[in-house]
Amino acid sequence: MNVFTDLESEVRGYCRTWPAVFERANGCHIYDETGREFLDFFSGAGALNYGHNHPHLKAALLEYLSGDNVVHSLDMSTTAKREFLERFHAVVLEPRGLDYRVQFPGPTGTNSVEAALKLARKVTGREEVISFTNAFHGMTLGSLAVTGNALKRGGAGVPLSHSSVMPYCDYLDEGSSLDYFELILADAGSGVDEPAAVIVETTQGEGGLKSASESWLRRLSSICREHDILLIVDDIQMGIGRTGPFFSFERAGIVPDIVCLSKSLSGYGLPMAVTLFRPELDVWEPGEHNGTFRGHNPAFVTATAALDLWEASDIASEVDAKAGMVEKELMSLVAELDHTDHRGRGLAQGLVFDDPAVTSAVVSGCFERGLILETSGPHGEVAKLMPPVVITEEELEHGLGTFRSAVRSAVGAVR
Numbered sequence: 570m571n572v573f574t575d576l577e578s579e580v581r582g583y584c585r586t587w588p589a590v591f592e593r594a595n596g597c598h599i600y601d602e603t604g605r606e607f608l609d610f611f612s613g614a615g616a617l618n619y620g621h622n623h624p625h626l627k628a629a630l631l632e633y634l635s636g637d638n639v640v641h642s643l644d645m646s647t648t649a650k651r652e653f654l655e656r657f658h659a660v661v662l663e664p665r666g667l668d669y670r671v672q673f674p675g676p677t678g679t680n681s682v683e684a685a686l687k688l689a690r691k692v693t694g695r696e697e698v699i700s701f702t703n704a705f706h707g708m709t710l711g712s713l714a715v716t717g718n719a720l721k722r723g724g725a726g727v728p729l730s731h732s733s734v735m736p737y738c739d740y741l742d743e744g745s746s747l748d749y750f751e752l753i754l755a756d757a758g759s760g761v762d763e764p765a766a767v768i769v770e771t772t773q774g775e776g777g778l779k780s781a782s783e784s785w786l787r788r789l790s791s792i793c794r795e796h797d798i799l800l801i802v803d804d805i806q807m808g809i810g811r812t813g814p815f816f817s818f819e820r821a822g823i824v825p826d827i828v829c830l831s832k833s834l835s836g837y838g839l840p841m842a843v844t845l846f847r848p849e850l851d852v853w854e855p856g857e858h859n860g861t862f863r864g865h866n867p868a869f870v871t872a873t874a875a876l877d878l879w880e881a882s883d884i885a886s887e888v889d890a891k892a893g894m895v896e897k898e899l900m901s902l903v904a905e906l907d908h909t910d911h912r913g914r915g916l917a918q919g920l921v922f923d924d925p926a927v928t929s930a931v932v933s934g935c936f937e938r939g940l941i942l943e944t945s946g947p948h949g950e951v952a953k954l955m956p957p958v959v960i961t962e963e964e965l966e967h968g969l970g971t972f973r974s975a976v977r978s979a980v981g982a983v984r
């Protein structure tokens with residue numbers, strides 16, 4: 570029996586993209602069981618921004634485990650949780666002047682989004698939440714109701730309700746998407762109930778790497794303030810340095826009411842999530858929203874160690890420099906090839922092909938050449954380059970060269 574095809578459910582996905590059985594991983598590389606090396610431009614969909622098995626994080630984790638420190642504790646107070654909260658306050662919140670309460674929902678991204686949506690509805694007493702075209706917020710019913718993808722929504726099997734969709738930044742032209750939103754809010758006949766919250770990604774990781782401009786985000790934030798609507802930024806994929814700064818919204822100069830973080834928060838690929846919100850919004854009753862895995866101490870330990878990296882180096886400028894290399898490469902491919910376009914920012918950029926069959930050929934061509942990357946967008950039309958943010962310029966250059974040759978040969982073969 571092949572357990573992967575005969576025992577594991579048909580729902581499996583990524584293993585179909587990369588036909589290999591992976592065994593070890595280190596830094597920007599992952600190895601299959603035959604010892605074949607792949608450069609990782611996937612980074613666990615954004616869960617491995619510091620690469621695989623980062624030595625500083627691993628050392629902290631091993632020390633914690635070998636000392637018989639507590640692993641599972643629901644939301645009891647532990648020394649590991651205290652250290653994480655102290656360091657998160659000192660390294661992330663305080664220097665940015667952010668006054669947020671920290672909620673530990675269940676350990677995944679969608680858990681953070683569900684907590685955010687529930688809290689926004691409880692605080693405002695309203696039901697409606699506004700999301701944007703091509704948004705991705707997770708697979709549980711509340712998150713799915715604010716997610717755009719038709720295939721994923723179809724999996725719900727029940728009506729997805731209490732949400733309305735508005736055009737994202739460049740869905741219409743940039744200005745008119747928010748003109749439309751304002752029109753809807755002002756029109757008692759619009760059919761959209763007064764919203765509790767707006768939920769937005771600064772760059773749509775799954776929805777095709779479309780980015781909101783800083784001015785669009787600022788205008789969205791002021792519309793929310795004007796109408797007393799809570800602004801939730803889902804920074805699960807674009808946060809923790811993916812686009813440079815710790816929070817992807819920092820450069821726009823906005824302060825969301827609620828922030829969702831998960832993926833690279835633990836820094837080690839261990840499940841961990843937080844929902845951050847302004848203290849005035851903290852209207853939860855004790856235990857009103859709970860879960861068994863809200864205090865995964867090994868994840869606290871690696872998350873705390875990962876914050877050392879933010880103190881030790883200027884991650885944002887390093888990402889800017891590497892993002893410039895990616896952009897230059899992608900722009901030169903766009904100039905060379907017809908029917909292509911560039912999307913994204915920071916170390917979440919991609920090349921869009923008119924024909925998703927070409928994108929798919931690019932991804933397999935990369936795999937054959939020892940480079941792992943995935944697609945993004947409703948038709949899988951974007952080849953998405955997401956190297957670890959700690960990648961060296963040499964490794965990045967190497968991966969971009971592999972990508973270029975896979976693109977040229979895929980374009981030649983499919984046309």
Ligand SMILES: *Cc1c(COP(=O)(O)O)cnc(C)c1O
Binds near residue numbers: 677682803
């Ligand atoms: C991955 C992701 C989620 C969901 O996280 P899970 O851990 O898969 O539940 C939500 N929002 C965004 C933007 C994501 O990229």
